[in-house]
Amino acid sequence: MGQAEVLGMCAELACAPQAAKPEGFDAVSDHCAVRVVLGG
Secondary structure, three states, X not given: OOOOEEOHHHHHOXXXXXXXXXXXXXXXXXXXXXXOOOOO
């Protein structure tokens, strides 16, 4: 199994807490997507 890779909004914001919703927050369905390569 490969390493997990954080994508999307969490990757852009470095998973840091935010004081307010980031721009585009309400427009995306998965704010903290994670990709893991299975097999290979």
